[in-house]
Amino acid sequence: xxxxxxxxxxxxxxxxxxxxxxxxxxxxxxxxxxxxxxxxxxxxxxxxxxxxxxxxxxxxxxxxxxxxxxxxxxxxxxxxxxxxxxxxxxxxxxxxxxxxxxxxxxxxxxxxxxxxxxxxxxxxxxxxxxxxxxxxxxxxxxxxxxxxxxxxxxxxxx
Amino acid sequence: xxxxxxxxxxxxxxxxxxxxxxxxxxxxxxxxxxxxxxxxxxxxxxxxxxxxxxxxxxxxxxxxxxxxxxxxxxxxxxxxxxxxxxxxxxxxxxxxxxxxxxxxxxxxxxxxxxxxxxxxxxxxxxxxxxxxxxxxxxxxxxxxxxxxxxxxxxxxxxxxxxxxxxxxxxxxxxxxxxxxxxxxxxxxxxxxxxxxxxxxxxxxxxxxxxxxxxxxxxxxxxxxxxxxxxxxxxxxxxxxxxxxxxxxxxxxxxxxxxxxxxxxxxxxxxxxxxxxxxxxxxxxxxxxxxxxxxxxxxxxxxxxxxxxxxxxxx
Numbered sequence: 001x002x003x004x005x006x007x008x009x010x011x012x013x014x015x016x017x018x019x020x021x022x023x024x025x026x027x028x029x030x031x032x033x034x035x036x037x038x039x040x041x042x043x044x045x046x047x048x049x050x051x052x053x054x055x056x057x058x059x060x061x062x063x064x065x066x067x068x069x070x071x072x073x074x075x076x077x078x079x080x081x082x083x084x085x086x087x088x089x090x091x092x093x094x095x096x097x098x099x100x101x102x103x104x105x106x107x108x109x110x111x112x113x114x115x116x117x118x119x120x121x122x123x124x125x126x127x128x129x130x131x132x133x134x135x136x137x138x139x140x141x142x143x144x145x146x147x148x149x150x151x152x153x154x155x156x157x158x
Numbered sequence: 159x160x161x162x163x164x165x166x167x168x169x170x171x172x173x174x175x176x177x178x179x180x181x182x183x184x185x186x187x188x189x190x191x192x193x194x195x196x197x198x199x200x201x202x203x204x205x206x207x208x209x210x211x212x213x214x215x216x217x218x219x220x221x222x223x224x225x226x227x228x229x230x231x232x233x234x235x236x237x238x239x240x241x242x243x244x245x246x247x248x249x250x251x252x253x254x255x256x257x258x259x260x261x262x263x264x265x266x267x268x269x270x271x272x273x274x275x276x277x278x279x280x281x282x283x284x285x286x287x288x289x290x291x292x293x294x295x296x297x298x299x300x301x302x303x304x305x306x307x308x309x310x311x312x313x314x315x316x317x318x319x320x321x322x323x324x325x326x327x328x329x330x331x332x333x334x335x336x337x338x339x340x341x342x343x344x345x346x347x348x349x350x351x352x353x354x355x356x357x358x359x360x361x362x363x364x365x366x367x368x369x370x371x372x373x374x375x376x377x378x379x380x381x382x383x384x385x386x387x388x389x390x391x392x393x394x395x396x397x398x399x400x401x402x403x404x405x406x407x408x409x410x411x412x413x414x415x416x417x418x419x420x421x422x423x424x425x426x427x428x429x430x431x432x433x434x435x436x437x438x439x440x441x442x443x444x445x446x447x448x449x450x451x452x453x454x455x456x457x458x459x460x461x462x463x464x465x466x467x468x469x470x471x472x
Contacts, residue, residue, distance in 0.1 A: 001163055021166035021209075024196075043159035044197040046388070048263060058263045062159075063196045065189075067166045068211060111263060132387035133263035 008069045010035065011079025019066040026050045026061035029076060037077035037106040041135075048134030051107035052076050058114040058133070077106035080113065089113055089151040098147035100138035107134050112148045121156055124149065159200040164207055168214040172364060175210050176337050179362040182208045188364060189213070190233055190272040193264050198277065202287040203299075218271075218366060228370045232271025236321070237262065239270055249370065251377035251398045255324035258381050261388035271365045274322050274332070274345070278315035278356045278413055279390060280444045282306050298354040306444035313354035314442045316410050318390040323407035323415040324379050327398035330370045336363040346417065353413035375400045376470065378463040381410070382455050384446055392445045393452045395435075395459035399467065406431050408456055411439045428464025432457035 003018040010033060019028055029035045029052065038061050041049040045063045052061045053075040080087035089109050092098070099105050108131060115122055115130045122130070127148050128141075136144060169175040179186045185207035189195055198204050212218060218233035221242055228244055239245055240256035259265060259273065282305035283290075283298050295301030297313040304310035322345065330345045338360075345368070350358040359365075377398035383389035394409040399422055407417040418434060420427040436457035441449040 001165065004166065020163075022161040022164050024161065040159075043200060045193055045264065048261075051263065057266050059267055060193075060263065063192050063267065065166060065192070065196075065209070065211075067168070068213070130262050133261035 004067045006066060006070055008071060009073040011075060021065070021067055023066045024062050025052070025054075025059075025064040025066050025069055025074070028066045029061060029074070035076050035078050039103050039106065041103065046135070047104075047107075048111065049104050049107045051110045051134065053110050053114050056114065056117060058111045075110070075113075077109055080109070087113070087151075088154045089116070089148065092147040092151035092154065093144075096143050096147040096150060098139060098143040104134055104136040104138075108136065108144055112151070115148075116152055116155055121152055127152075161196070161199050162202060162205050164199075164209050166209050166211065168211040170214050170216070172215055172335050172366060175212060175215065175364065176335070176362060178208065178210050180337060183361065186210055186362075190269040191235065191267045192272075193260070193268040194272055194276040197284075201285065203277075203284070212364065223372070226372055228372055230270055230368045230370070232365050232367060233269050234271075235266055236260075236268050236270060236273060237265040240265065244372070248372070248374050249324075249328055249377075249398075250375065251324040251327050251379050251396045252321065252370075254377075254379035255320040255394070255396060258379060258391075258394075259320045260390075264388070270321060270368055273319050274325070274348075274368065275357065275365060276317075276319055278313075278317045278353050280306055280313075280315040280353075281446065282444060283315055307442050310442075313352065313413070314440075314444055315353040315356075315413065316445065317349070317353075317356055317413055317415065318410050319415075320379065320381060320391055320394055320409065323394055323409035323417075324377075324396040324398070325368065325370065326407040326415055326417055327377060327396045327405035328370050328375060329400070329405075330368055332365050333367040333369065334359060334363045335366045336360050340366075342369070346415070349414035351414050356413045371400075373400050376467060378466055380459045380462055382447070382452065382459070392447045393439075393441070393456050393459065395456065395463060397460070397463045397467070406435070406460060408435055408439060408460075411441045411452060411456065428461050428468075432460040432464075435460055 006019050007016045039049040041047045045060045050062045187206040189211045218231040220231045222229040236256050296305040333342050375398045379396045381391035381394035391410040396407045402422045404420040407415045409415045418431045441452040
């Protein structure tokens with residue numbers, strides 16, 4: 001089948017590649033661009049482990065067709081650190097021990113980042129509601145909520 | 159999971175989209191948010207030759223507000239609609255149903271047009287290709303049996319939209335655009351009543367807009383689900399009161415929402431409709447909750463909303 005030319009931005013870098021029309025954004029990121037931060041678990045949009053940020057909106061990359069992102073901007077977990085310094089969310093996840101097996105972590109962090117980008121100092125109930133889009137089978141969410149709260153406070157100070 | 163092979167097109171006008179559909183007829187599907195369609199393609203429940211992405215069509219992502227109608231483009235996301243001030247203030251049943259749909263991330267992707275036109279679901283249908291081949295195809299897959307109810311002569315899959323029941327209680331209408339022109343019909347008229355082929359709209363027709371008459375309403379929406387964070391309804395109840403007239407719609411049991419009318423002055427309408435609805439719904443063993451429980455909860459949800467509304471009155 002004829003491939004589709006695709007131009008989009010990933011983590012600030014302009015990318016120009018050819019993709020299959022029936023390829024998901026998750027496959028393009030992982031298999032063509034070697035950005036393996038986004039993980040595939042359910043593959044059906046239920047778990048959130050493949051979450052990336054499309055423009056400013058968190059999306060399940062397993063449900064997005066690659067041709068749909070023409071001209072748009074994708075942020076993956078690899079794009080969060082700046083000049084070698086981790087994003088406050090990444091630091092808070094380490095500090096609070098919000099990572100166990102790590103499979104949900106990149107999705108959790110990106111869902112939380114999109115929240116902190118659109119809302120200054122979200123309440124605990126808002127944080128719980130937002131990250132309930134993502135499934136974690138290890139931590140019981142307590143540490144993750146603590147980490148997002150800490151990061152929100154830190155980001156407000158800086 | 160891997161998608162089956164298809165072509166992808168992103169037309170800029172509805173006219174072009176309709177023409178593309180005509181070129182492939184039965185093998186083409188329309189795509190908006192994809193939260194229902196993409197999993198269905200992955201599970202090979204649908205094997206399109208052509209996916210027509212409607213997100214490139216200008217105007218379908220707008221909410222327009224006139225004196226008499228709130229006109230919602232099919233491509234408006236559930237999240238955007240949920241945060242619209244008029245929806246929040248004047249249409250509580252719809253607002254509650256949007257908030258109860260799936261999870262925040264999927265609300266940001268899923269669209270109102272897609273939510274209304276989502277396919278019916280069944281524990282024995284929304285499964286992988288391998289699973290279904292091993293079990294044998296049911297009515298909804300083109301077979302001759304129902305895998306949920308032994309000996310049944312028909313399909314019992316459930317229409318699991320949270321928003322459609324709420325929209326029905328608000329007397330919403332849909333604007334359909336097809337190759338023969340446009341038409342506007344009540345939302346409840348799009349349903350065929352059959353679980354295996356739930357929609358009675360013409361092949362290739364596109365819902366371009368959903369229109370709600372602008373009136374101040376009171377109401378609510380409640381649903382039963384297994385995971386509160388994100389799940390389809392296993393029964394959902396919407397109630398709206400518009401100018402003294404009330405409507406109750408029951409969703410997620412059977413192929414289309416059921417609805418009941420009442421007058422606000424009727425004493426004990428909650429009890430009456432709870433009784434009638436419980437009596438009329440026919441849940442079967444095709445979800446993770448038992449039919450008896452879903453039947454009982456139908457009436458209880460009606461009564462809960464009725465109680466909430468009468469407490470607001472005081």
